[in-house]
Amino acid sequence: MYILVINSGSSSIKYQLFKGDSDTPICKGLVERIGLDGSRAVHEVTLNGEDQKIIAERSIADHQEGMQVLAALLVREDIAVLADPAQITTVGHRVVHGGETLTATTSITEEVKDKIKALYSLAPLHNPGHIKGIEVSEQMFPQAIQVAVFDTAFHRTIPEKAFRYAIPEEFYTEDHLRVYGFHGISHQYVSAQASAYLNKPDAKLITIHLGNGCSMAAVDGGKCIDTSMGLTPLDGLIMGTRTGTIDPSILIWLMERKGYSLTEVSDLLNKKSGMLGLTGSSDMRDVGKLYNEGNHAAVTAYQMYAYRVKKFIGAYAAALNGLDAIIFTAGVGENDSFARELVCTDMDFFGIDIDKEKNATRAPGIRDLNIAGTKTKILVIPTNEELAIAQQCRELLDTQ
Structure with a gap:
């Protein structure tokens, strides 16, 4: 079992590839400065006991092109970690906005994609990039289960006094205008790490x-x-x-x-x-x-x-x-x-x-x-959203 985790930011794509139940990635990388001058891909892999870092400097116009660069690095002959893309069984995607209906890690269906698209106006820098990443992944890895992990999930415990806006009530009850919060995967991960470090x-x-x-x-x-x-x-x-x-x-x-x-x-x-x-x-x-x-x-x-x-x-x-x-x-x-x-x-x-x-x-x-x-x-505390996403993918698959 191989889990490829895709974490698309507003100008970057971080990724890690995990094998089986291991929490140690077999490769990882960052496609950065997407749409900006100086865009590049930095790919790290350990082969035959030696750490290698490959830096590919090139123009990367958008997230779709960034995903294509990423996929090519996974199977590039001299640094390949996969013999065949079909070895990837699961692709886990960080999705920024899940609204009030997408509140838990879920397998991606056409209905889920439609709900993510419906939230474009609430996350215009992110959700469109997530959909591109998902659609490119579906094409590149058609055999894999695509999984969405939502950044809004960790903030579900915020009390009503903190998540409500002081506008007429119907805008909340009918239109669901409220604080959702984001970067939840990161906040959850580093806060758990901090509590363990402090033993508190x-x-x-x-x-x-x-x-x-x-x-x-x-x-x-x-x-x-x-x-x-x-x-x-x-x-x-x-x-x-x-x-x-x-x-x-x-x-x-x-x-x-x-x-x-x-x-x-x-x-x-x-x-x-x-x-x-x-x-x-x-x-x-x-x-x-x-x-x-x-x-x-x-x-x-x-x-x-x-x-x-x-x-x-x-x-x-x-x-x-x-x-x-x-x-x-x-x-x-x-x-x-x-x-x-x-x-x-x-x-x-x-x-x-x-x-x-x-x-x-x-x-x-x-x-x-x-x-x-x-x-x-x-x-x-270095965040590791990719590991957290991989762990949530495994938990989802274990229940199916």
Whole structure:
């Protein structure tokens, strides 16, 4: 049994291939900067006891092309991990938005695909890419069971006082407008890892997922009680191309005064804002270079980015009525030491005090970055959404 896990982000596709019940992938990789300059595929595999990393730099216009690059690497003669694509028995797909009807891991049928498509307007950067990935996978691996694992599932425990919007009730009861939350697979995985690391099942945690998309969650004893994204992945933190929280009257102003259409407003908020709108780049590595060059826009953007995270830490510490640890994860959270430092500066009221030397030192696995003796742990925990998806695929298949 081989399980191929596909994790499509707004500008990337992460993947891992698992054999049998093993939690160790036989290969993994990342197709990154999709639709941006400098796109490439990084493929890692162990053959004959030797680790190999293959970097394929090429233009990758969209997620469909990215999936084709991925599939070719799995069977490329000199680094093949599969003799035949027919060996793949299951393909697990991360799907960002499941709405109120897709709330558990499920085998993908035409009906499930239709429901995912019906949610395009709620996740315009993601669900269309998921469908492309699913459809390409169905063509490439027709013998495999296609499975969807939903990012919204972990947030089902959020109480009504936190997931409702203060709008007339019929918009919730009839149209299901509410907070759904996203990155749930990641938040669930790293919060479980943190509880085990702290040896505290009832830990009060704030998980901070910072990538091209960014979100936070308040987790109490393994259950999510609040999260920063809302009806769609647009709300909350400043992101690569998304605004995060914004005064809704700005949207009215754009339509009344500037003549923006609904499509233009959506494109502006989802695809042209965030760090891209502030600095001209959606990639924090590019913004970091500009910051180090003294670029005013980049300096301001980094300060705004960190300030928004700090405000949510304060809010979630109040919601949790306590705080044992904050956890940084995902591409920026795990690798951008400067962003972590900015977030943790002047937070001593919450018992947050970062050790700058530890923070600047790269190391694998879970890292503890707080100064010894401080109240709140500062942890970096590499997320592994792909492993979590593989595990949920196995659980589903075991019940069928």
